[in-house]
Structure formats: structure tokens, C-alpha cells
Amino acid sequence: MLTFDHVHFYYKKGQPVVEDISFTITAGEYVAIVGANGGGKSTIAKLMDGLLLPKEGSVKFNGLDTGIPADLAKIHKQLGFVFQNPEDQFITTTVMDEVLFGLENISVPREEISIRLHQALQAVQMEDYLEAMPHQLSGGQKQRVAIAAILAMHPQFIIFDESTSMLDPQSRKQVLSIMRELNQQGMTIVHITHHMDEVLLADRVMLLHQGRLIFDGEPYTFFETVPVGDYQLELPFAVRLYHQLHLTTPLTANWKEMITSQWSTNYKI
Amino acid sequence: MVYELQNLSVNYDDHAALRNISCTIQEGKWISVIGQTGAGKSTFVKVLKGLIPSFDGNYMIDDQPVIRDTKGRLKVIPEIGFVFQYPEHQLFETSVYKELAFGAKLQGYSNQQITEAIDSILPQVGLSEEILSYAPFQLSGGQKRRVAVASVMMMNPKLLILDEPTAGLDPLSRAALLQYLQQWQKQDKSRTIIFISHQLDDVAEYSDEVMVFHKGQLKGHFNACKLFLEKNELLEELELSLPEPVQLLKLVEQLCGRKVEVDSCKEREIFDKIMPIWHARGF
Secondary structure (H helix, E strand, C coil), X not given: CEEEEXXXXXXXCCEEEEEEEEEEECCCCEEEEECCCCCCHHHHHHHHCCCCCCCEEEEEECCEEXXXXXXXXXHHHHEEEECCCHXXXXXXXXXXXXXXXXXXHCCCCHHHHHHHXXXXXXXXXXXXXXXXXXXXXXXXXXXXXXXXXXXXXXXXXXXXXXXXCCCCHHHHHHHHHHHHHHHHCCCEEEEECCCHHHHCCCCEEEEEECCEEEEEECHHHHHHHCCHHHHCCCCCHHHHXXXXXXXXXXXXXXXXXXXXXXXXXXXXX | CCEEEEEEEEECCXXXXXXXXXXXXXXXXXXXXXXXXXXXXXXXXXXXHXXXXXXXXXXXXXXXXXXXCCCCCECCCCCEEEECCXXXXXXXXXXXXXXXXHHHHHCCCCHHHHHHHHHHHHHHCCCCHHHHHXXXXXXXXXXXXXXXXXXXXXXXXXXXXXXXXXXXXXXXHHHXXXXXXXXXXXXXXXCEEEXXXXXXXXXXXXXXXXXEEECCEEEEXXXXXXXXXXXXXXXXXXXXXXXXXXXXXXXXXXXXXXXXXXXXXXXXXXXXXXXXXXXXXXX
């Protein structure tokens, strides 16, 4: 469980970046975070992970406080972070070393290392690339290796900070399906994104605007009730279509199913 | 201006980045370049701009071979504007005014010419005069991106190349940038945009033509709508999914068992064409 309790953050006093934010994310949730550029999304992600510390309030993960150094080390064993640009996080020279690096850092026993290495690469379908070097991989493959490096550490909670935004559509789909699968296995997922269709895949969405939490709830309610244009966002295609056709079936991310089901039930005889 | 490549190949150390590309880029078009990561899209546009000094094949502008130096190396072509990925990372001046003036000064513009150019460009990218005195870091992500694009437009390029210009922008900043680019391009019949993007919905919405790259080869250069309506096998082969409005069109065609004629693959057009069919079904 991750709890923000009246968290404030600023780089310069008087210019708040995050203002009085409180929420709790329970284990196993899939949360999307959205908002305009500069709204505080990445700051929130960094506060979750202890890369930044609150100026006021507290961030706690399973009772551990990011503000206490001994706690933070324990938090890092349970919480992983995948950045936007895979180039920014590939630090070793081969796929294998990249995954091993994190494991060695958290002192995983030698006999367990090889098991974790293979499991993690298998989960992202990169087990055939053990010896591959970064320049031999595409952006999507590098991003999958970054995910594997995190998975090998057996975290309970992974933050994806716009991790799909630089990928081609096929790689994006693969990463999204990995996220979905991890969540189904019980992992907590936080996904920061500008793709509104990805929001529909989450159980819960938080809207951040000018450092404040404007909405925290279910994605369909979000798109039905919040004037998203006021926050530099747009409705996903499924919702635009839903409104355009005045559909009466329940709104789902799978608009093809929506259309097909309505088509078969509304035949004028 | 007409840009023409004949049998172009580019080899990096251990692999061919581009293989035997021939194409003609006519003026007055929005041409999108699509393909998976590593397909050769970025190398292709770098050749156009003259950023790759040596390659096999010919490059002609208005039927004239491009100018090479004494060693036969290609020079950077100043008349082509080039906006790199995340161009705001390259903003470095202390004010937006200085940022916009920087390139123009290098090109020998007088102060008055610079001021006139800035006055004309600012509204074209939706920025107000008051931000001229701001430091670039005080701007929002979308504004920074537009300043970076404006600094390239300042040189009045006839061909403007943009490599993933909307990556990382929030949805409305993305839409705004694309609309400003479209207005800029349509203002003058001789202006051409080359747009690299992974967002096929945007490609369908804005392009006149689309060039499809795969593993260093140009798989085709199509009218945009023709590509999405008729070349589905090619897109499938390259694992590129159709834009959502086109997927909708195909689904409705399948449901009603007949072809639905459209004039473009824009979302508005497709919605307008399927609405009557939907109404006829009982709404």
C-alpha cells in the first residue's frame, strides 16, 4: 500500500509543483496518471519512489517512510521505475548484464540470480537476446529489457513514467500487454501517460493539474464527468465514437465489440 | 522545389541503413514517413537535409545535383528546415527572443528583418509577444516545443522536416502543434512538410501522401487515403495497425456487407459517412 499524506513539493519556495496531495494506492491496483505537460505527474512518480522527498507531508510504502534513508533502501527493493526513454536507463553493455546489475545491487543470492534472470527475460520475450548489445536493439526491445531488469528484482509495485510514448505502435502494444499481465499476477501498476486510450485499460485514473489532484476515480466516470479539454486532454476514440453514435451499450475500451453488439441488437424490422 | 533521390543507399559500419531508395518529393504536400523503429526513417530525412555526407546514388534538387565539396561529400542544405526529436532540449538562449533570433542572425538577417520575421511567425504557432522576454525554461512543454519549431520556421524553409514532433506532448498541445503546422504548410503552395510519426491516427488526419519504410527499404509512396483503404496487407505485414477511424470504417463495411465510399480518412469524414448507415439501422 502506498500513501500520500498531504504532500507538498516545490523546487523554489512560493512556486509549488505539488500542492497538498493525499491518496492511497492499494496492492494490485492499476492506476493511470494523466494531465497536461508541467502538471506534476512526473514529480508525483519521483515522490513515490523517493527520488524526490516531500517538503511537507509524507509518502509511505507499506509503512516505510521515503523520508527515512533506512526505509528508502527497503522501499527500493519493492518498488520499480521504468522511465520514458529506454536510452536513459541502459547502463551496461549487454542485455544479461543489464538485468544482473540490479540483482547484484540488492544482494540476491548467487544461486537465485540465474533463475530470476531467465524468468524476467522470458516475461518480456527477450530471452533470446542475452548477449545482445544496446545498439543492436530497437527502442521497444530496450524498453522491454528495462522492464525485465525491474521485474528481476521482484518488486510489488512498478511505476511506468510515459514508458510507451517513444515506442512504435507494435512495441507499445507489447509493453501494454506486459503491464496488463503483471497486474493480473497481482503487481501494482502506476502508468503515467498522454495516450487517453491507455487510460481505459486502468482501474483508476488520477488527473493532476497545476500540482493538484483534480480527479481520482474510475476511468469511465472520468471521461463522462470531467471536461477533459480544460486540462489539455482529449476523449479517447472509443468515447468520441460512443457519443457520436449515441450508443446505449455499456462504454468499454473495446469499441469494436460495442459497435458489433449494438448493431445486432438494434435492427429495425 | 522538387527533391529527387535515385538509387540511394546508406551503409553504416555493419549494416545497410537504406537500400536502393528512389523517390520524388513534390512541393505543396504534407508527406508522412512511417515504419517501425529502425526502418530507416530518420536516416532518410537526414540524407534529405544533407546531414549524411556520403552515400551511394544521386540526390537532385530541381533537376540539379546537390552541391558537394571537393572530396565529394554532401553539404548541409540550409534551405531545408529540420526539427529534431525533443527539439526543446536544444533551447539554450536566455530569452525566447534571442532563441528565435539566433539562427536568423547566423544567416545574416538584420535586426529589423529579425523583428519582422518574429512578428510574423509568433501568431502562426499560437504564441503571444509577451513570452519573447521569458526564459525558455519558464514555458510549458507545449510552448517550448512550439518555440523550437518557430525558430526553424524563422528561416522560411520551403521544406520542413519534423522527426516525431509531438512525442511527449499532452493531447491538446499535440493537436495544436499539428494544426499550426498544417496552417503554415497550406499558407504557401510551395511549402512541403515531411513528418515522421508513429501515430497513424495523426498521419491519416493530416497527410496528403505517406512513405512506408521497412528494414531500410521504401515499401511504397502512396496517397494517404489509398494506403489506409487499399494497402492493408502491406501494413499488416509491417505490423502497423490501421488508424482507428479506418478500422471503424472497415468494421461498419463488414457489418452492413457493402463498401462505404469516403473522400478522405479523416475521423470527421468517416463519422459523417457512417452516421446515415447507423441511423438507417434503427436510431
